Amino acid sequence: MKIQTVSIIGLGVLGILFGHHLSKKMPKENLRIIADKNRVERYEKEHVYCNGDKCDFNYVTPEQACEPADLIIFAVKYEGLKAAVDAVKNHVGENTIILSALNGITSEAVIAERYGMDKLLYCVAQGMDAVKVGNQLTYDHMGMLCFGDREPGVLSEQAKRIAAFFDETEFPYEIIPEMYKRLWSKFMLNVGVNQTVAVYQSNYGEIHRDGEARDTMVAAMKEVMVLANKEGIHLTEADIDYWLGVLSKLSPEGKPSMAQDVEAKRYSEVELFAGTVVALGKKHGIATPINQKLYEKIKLIESQY
Structure with a gap:
């Protein structure tokens, strides 16, 4: 049909x-x-x-x-x-x-x-x-x-x-x-790039460059990778490398939706990202300090609207 x-x-x-x-x-x-x-x-x-x-x-x-x-x-x-x-x-x-x-x-x-x-x-x-x-x-x-x-x-x-x-x-x-794996893999990307660019109130150019923001993004993604494997979804460093390649092709002036939300003083999807990661970390007894910090920083930004 x-x-x-x-x-x-x-x-x-x-x-x-x-x-x-x-x-x-x-x-x-x-x-x-x-x-x-x-x-x-x-x-x-x-x-x-x-x-x-x-x-x-x-x-x-x-x-x-x-x-x-x-x-x-x-x-x-x-x-x-x-x-x-x-x-x-x-x-x-x-x-x-x-x-x-x-x-x-x-x-x-x-x-x-x-x-x-x-x-x-x-x-x-x-x-x-x-x-x-x-x-x-x-x-x-x-x-x-x-x-x-x-x-x-x-x-x-x-x-x-x-x-x-x-x-x-x-x-x-x-x-x-393997679409369900890709769903988790994309979630891993969003957790890293959306939240990081929002916290740094910048754009894709910020995470294209080596430095604190890019390191934060990758560290947040690695926390998801560990938790995904606990949930039976086999994510590896190769999946992170794949997304870094996708990001490298995006306009440096572009920015993900969460950064646009922060810029416009709209409430973001932080509960969907870091909130989910922190909850999964508690479920499996695994520390998620990067996502905890991103969660707190975004909540602080939103509290000042």
Whole structure:
């Protein structure tokens, strides 16, 4: 069954990136951006821009009746996930496939509680260096979606359908054989780079250079590596090296979402990152001093808003 209709919920960095690309590759009515009435009114009044282009989006509210989507992409922040799960209910049908581009290692389980794990593939977004200020998004590298089945084996029909659609729409992607491991690996990256750049209130250029910030980032990632292995996920130094290679290609002026949150005086996903690491450390009796320090520093920054 060919994917023809796509619904995206969340119009932050990822929602704009993916939505703007797809809006140029498929009929407007087949791409739906789900948002509440107040957000829709703001988007239509102020518009949304991607690298200077005004995005021509088809907005729908959660209450609007519609045909189920063939593909739903979750692109909200974690704190908005439960509301988003409710908001997409009119878009979920028998053959709908769901991808979650959220950070962390738990969003798929939250979505599956409502709609069933059989509708989901594991997914991570990586390689983008976009910065969003107000209604303006700019980027040098769009990045890609990596997706796949939880366990290695025969490629599912769902994965084949998404790959065919992404090929048709020239959407950058990669199918990952061990997707659950990649989910943890990306979590390891986020814990290191997102929190470090936020604490140093800098950009990717800060962690491209040898020095205290880069050392902090790598040390935070190594704490996740140790804990992942305790959880049965085999991460190694090679996984860290892979992500350092990905980071090296990003614009030095770009910055991850948490740094953008701190800059805009928004509350961050620190509980999702260091909060999770510290809790896992206590579970396994393993010290996590770097993540504990990052947690405390980010909480201190947020307390001064």
